Every structure is written in structure tokens, then in C-alpha cells.
Amino acid sequence: MAEPDHIFVKPLPNLAHGEEPAAFPFFYIKPTDNEKILRKFFPEEKGPVSNIDPIGNSPVIIQKAQLEKIAPTWMNVSLKMKEDVETDKAFGWVLEMYAYAVASALHGVHHSLQKDFMIQVHRILPLDRLSRSLFVAAHIIKYVINSHCSLHGTQNQTTHSSSIILTDVTIH
Numbered sequence: 001m002a003e004p005d006h007i008f009v010k011p012l013p014n015l016a017h018g019e020e021p022a023a024f025p026f027f028y029i030k031p032t033d034n035e036k037i038l039r040k041f042f043p044e045e046k047g048p049v050s051n052i053d054p055i056g057n058s059p060v061i062i063q064k065a066q067l068e069k070i071a072p073t074w075m076n077v078s079l080k081m082k083e084d085v086e087t088d089k090a091f092g093w094v095l096e097m098y099a100y101a102v103a104s105a106l107h108g109v110h111h112s113l114q115k116d117f118m119i120q121v122h123r124i125l126p127l128d129r130l131s132r133s134l135f136v137a138a139h140i141i142k143y144v145i146n147s148h149c150s151l152h153g154t155q156n157q158t159t160h161s162s163s164i165i166l167t168d169v170t171i172h
Contacts, residue, residue, distance in 0.1 A: 021062035056097030074103035
């Protein structure tokens with residue numbers, strides 16, 4: 001699964017392994033920090049909340065049969081989370097990401113966490129040698145709202161535009 005704001009910069013290998021799908025770990029998806037809220041949707045008999053991967057629904061490489069099992073649960077968990085005022089307020093725009101992670105865990109699906117799957121440009125500005133190497137490793141560049149940057153590290157925040165401008169990018 002991908003989103004319209006993902007820029008594929010090199011061929012994407014199948015990062016999934018058999019029954020284990022692959023996903024990008026998001027630094028802001030923290031199941032253990034949100035145990036009280038997540039227990040409403042992930043009962044104790046399912047195990048510790050650390051069984052919930054720190055992921056969203058995208059980018060993910062998953063077998064169609066697994067997604068067919070997870071999808072109805074994902075929808076139902078999303079709706080229940082949205083209806084719960086505390087959960088909706090706590091998770092905001094990442095609610096559906098948490099819902100996918102919870103639905104996956106409810107079905108016992110664990111994702112292989114792939115840090116090189118994607119890079120989020122706003123996490124690495126200004127660009128230095130380390131962050132430049134992340135560009136080379138990544139398969140996807142996340143189109144980040146309101147960030148304009150070049151590989152020279154210049155950044156301009158605006159309130160009216162949602163684009164990334166990359167100059168001098170050579171990816172082999």
C-alpha cells in the first residue's frame with residue numbers, strides 16, 4: 001500500500017518475507033506510550049500492546065489474503081476510535097494509522113520494520129552527510145506538507161503550498 005504523496009526513487013524490492021509483511025516504522029506511532037487508550041481496542045488477552053507494530057498502513061507490502069482479513073477489522077477499529085472522543089483527540093490525524101496497526105495485531109500479523117523503506121524529508125533537515133546517505137538508501141521519499149528543500153539543506157516553510165523541491169538529486 002502506498003499513498004499519492006510517495007515519490008518512488010528507485011525500484012522497490014519485495015521487503016516482505018512469506019507471512020511477514022513489511023512496513024515503515026513511524027517515530028510518532030508509540031503503542032506502549034498509549035496503552036491506556038489502546039486497551040479499549042486491543043484487549044489484554046491479545047497480549048502486551050508492544051505486539052502492536054509502530055506503523056501505519058502505508059507504506060506496507062502485504063499479501064492480498066492478509067489484507068483481506070485485516071481490512072474489515074481495520075475499518076471497524078477506525079470507526080470505533082473515531083467515535084471515542086478521548087481516542088480521537090489523542091490520535092488526531094494518525095488515528096487511522098493506529099487503527100491499521102491495531103487491526104494487524106488483532107489478527108496476529110507482525111510486520112518486518114524497514115527503516116530504509118521511506119524517508120520523511122522534514123525529519124532530516126538541514127541535510128548533512130548522514131541524511132544524504134538516507135536519501136540514497138530510501139526507496140520512497142515522503143512528500144511532506146509545507147516543506148521546500150534542496151540537497152544543499154535550504155528549507156522554506158509556507159502556509160499555502162504542499163510540495164517538495166529537490167535539486168541536485170542523483171540516485172543510482
